[in-house]
Amino acid sequence: TAAHCLRKFDNGTFYDPDEIYIALGAHKLTVRGRLEDRVPVREIYVHPKYNKPHVRLWAYDMALIRISRVGRFPNASLPACIPENTLEPHDSQTCIVAGWGKTADSDYSNSLLQAEIPIVSRADCNVKRYWDNYLDRSMLCAGSVRPERSSCQGDSGGPLMCPRDGRRGDPQQWVLYGVVSWGPIDCGDKPGVYANVAGEIKWIK
Ligand code: ARG
Numbered sequence: 427t428a429a430h431c432l433r434k435f436d437n438g439t440f441y442d443p444d445e446i447y448i449a450l451g452a453h454k455l456t457v458r459g460r461l462e463d464r465v466p467v468r469e470i471y472v473h474p475k476y477n478k479p480h481v482r483l484w485a486y487d488m489a490l491i492r493i494s495r496v497g498r499f500p501n502a503s504l505p506a507c508i509p510e511n512t513l514e515p516h517d518s519q520t521c522i523v524a525g526w527g528k529t530a531d532s533d534y535s536n537s538l539l540q541a542e543i544p545i546v547s548r549a550d551c552n553v554k555r556y557w558d559n560y561l562d563r564s565m566l567c568a569g570s571v572r573p574e575r576s577s578c579q580g581d582s583g584g585p586l587m588c589p590r591d592g593r594r595g596d597p598q599q600w601v602l603y604g605v606v607s608w609g610p611i612d613c614g615d616k617p618g619v620y621a622n623v624a625g626e627i628k629w630i631k
Contacts, residue, residue: 428605428621429476429489431583440489443467448493451501455526455536461500468494473629475564485564487607488621490630506587506602509624514566515603517547521568521588525606527580528613534580543569543576545588545603546617556616566604566622574614581606586620 432440443466450463458464469492476486499505515521524540551567552559561567568586569576577584586604604620623630 427489427491427583428487428607429472430484430487430607432470432472432489440470440472443470446491448491448497450497450499451503453501453538455534457536459501461498463498463500465497466494468492473626482560482562484608484619485562486621486626487564488605488623488626506585506600507590508630509601509603509627512624512627514622514624515545515588515601517545517550519545519588521545521586521603522600523568523577523581523584523586523604523606523618525577525581525584527582527584527606528578541575541577543586543618551617551619557619561619563625564622565607566620566625567617568604568620569609569614569617571615571617576609576613577606577618578609578613579611582608 446467448465448467450465451459452462453459471490473486473488475481520542522540523543524538526535526538529535546567548561548567551557552561584606585602587600588603590599590601592599603623607619607621609618610616
């Protein structure tokens with residue numbers, strides 16, 4: 427997930443494992459699914475460089491949550507793979523972002539939604555009219571401005587997944603390359619920024 431999702435609004439400390447749970451196979455935000463598997467959390471690891479002095483704000487916006495038992499993954503939910511090495515997805519490759527965040531007509535979506543968005547190279551994202559060199563290597567950029575396709579407020583911590591090209595006949599595999607982190611308030615007018623999972627694979631492992 428994103429490190430900023432685990433921070434408490436009131437005092438900036440991070441949630442403890444006993445204050446949160448993981449809902450596997452959840453689909454509606456306000457209704458507990460009949461098969462939804464709620465799993466207690468055993469450990470939380472926030473990236474050691476997140477929000478540290480001399481590290482820019484929003485860099486390394488990443489955290490790991492260890493669940494307390496094997497999940498059941500109901501309702502056709504499945505875990506995504508983590509990248510095998512530090513290779514990032516290709517520019518303009520189409521990936522999928524999912525979440526319950528803000529849509530064109532509501533502050534959040536009650537049903538889980540997904541959108542296909544292209545990976546944008548760090549160089550293209552760092553141009554002046556977009557993020558003017560704010561992105562470092564702990565960040566990944568994705569989304570399209572015309573047409574506007576983007577994650578938005580409330581999607582944070584959610585997955586940016588790209589298909590792994592498998593051999594013919596292999597089942598499709600999805601690789602988690604990004605975690606929704608930040609972007610423009612209006613969401614579609616600049617590309618969105620994601621924590622770069624492949625870049626931190628050593629820490630993750
Ligand atoms: N920081 C936001 C959150 O906490 C996510 C923003 C994503 N924004 C965007 N324009 N892509 O939910």
